[in-house]
Amino acid sequence: MTNSPLHVFPSLDELSVAVADAFCRSAAEAISQRGTFRVALSGGSTPKRLYELLAKRELDWDHIEWYWGDERNVPHDHDESNFRMVSEALLDHFPSAQANAFSVPVDTNDPVRSADRYEAKLKDVFHGQAFPQWDLALLGMGDDAHTASLFPDTAAISENERWFVANYVPKFEAYRYTLTAPAINSARQRWFLIAGANKRDALARVWQSDPNRTEADQLVAAQVERYPSQLIQSPTWFVTQDAMPG
Numbered sequence: 001m002t003n004s005p006l007h008v009f010p011s012l013d014e015l016s017v018a019v020a021d022a023f024c025r026s027a028a029e030a031i032s033q034r035g036t037f038r039v040a041l042s043g044g045s046t047p048k049r050l051y052e053l054l055a056k057r058e059l060d061w062d063h064i065e066w067y068w069g070d071e072r073n074v075p076h077d078h079d080e081s082n083f084r085m086v087s088e089a090l091l092d093h094f095p096s097a098q099a100n101a102f103s104v105p106v107d108t109n110d111p112v113r114s115a116d117r118y119e120a121k122l123k124d125v126f127h128g129q130a131f132p133q134w135d136l137a138l139l140g141m142g143d144d145a146h147t148a149s150l151f152p153d154t155a156a157i158s159e160n161e162r163w164f165v166a167n168y169v170p171k172f173e174a175y176r177y178t179l180t181a182p183a184i185n186s187a188r189q190r191w192f193l194i195a196g197a198n199k200r201d202a203l204a205r206v207w208q209s210d211p212n213r214t215e216a217d218q219l220v221a222a223q224v225e226r227y228p229s230q231l232i233q234s235p236t237w238f239v240t241q242d243a244m245p246g
């Protein structure tokens with residue numbers, strides 16, 4: 001079981017409203033303290049409702065910067081593109097949000113170069129930092145316990161120096177783009193959004209051991225290969241009731 005903050009909701013809709021409220025508070029606080037709110041976005045289906053809700057909120061659009069924590073190796077207008085999902089749900093409604101959106105420059109023929117270019121962009125923005133200090137990293141989790149595009153038994157899981165990489169995922173026979181674990185753990189806040197009964201088993205596995213709290217380092221290393229969401233340190237969990245283990 002996790003020792004990190006855990007919020008449980010009856011439905012994805014209620015979860016999304018609560019996260020939207022927390023997002024607005026967090027953005028206002030960061031902007032008042034540091035002038036900018038920099039967020040790494042998650043993809044997939046779970047956060048879409050949150051993004052739609054944010055589009056209806058009073059946010060200081062000029063001072064929020066949007067980045068992608070992971071992306072699929074498809075053109076931006078493709079159905080599976082995380083950029084497309086976020087744009088349609090949120091960013092397309094606000095010209096200043098579009099101006100502050102830093103998408104992965106996907107070149108499907110050269111994913112390694114695309115990842116290098118995005119990493120260089122991030123290093124430019126977070127100049128001088130060992131890893132990018134996002135104000136917030138939003139995260140999802142697949143039913144295989146992947147987060148961002150850190151999939152089980154893939155090379156990016158053990159990457160400790162790079163910020164953003166192209167990660168070959170054998171089960172898709174395709175590359176994904178992803179922030180690395182240290183580039184997620186450097187965020188001031190890390191929020192997991194998890195919904196649906198199909199995530200229950202994976203969540204149980206992820207909560208079985210936590211790299212922050214166990215002394216069995218070798219065992220944990222092996223677990224992390226299988227359940228990469230364990231790589232994320234001290235997250236806040238927003239979970240629907242049907243995704244809660246046992």
Ligand SMILES: O=C1O[C@H](COP(=O)(O)O)[C@@H](O)[C@H](O)[C@H]1O
Binds near residue numbers: 043
């Ligand atoms: O492939 C992905 O999957 C996870 C989870 O997606 P969901 O559709 O089950 O919500 C997501 O967090 C990740 O960003 C995405 O690219």
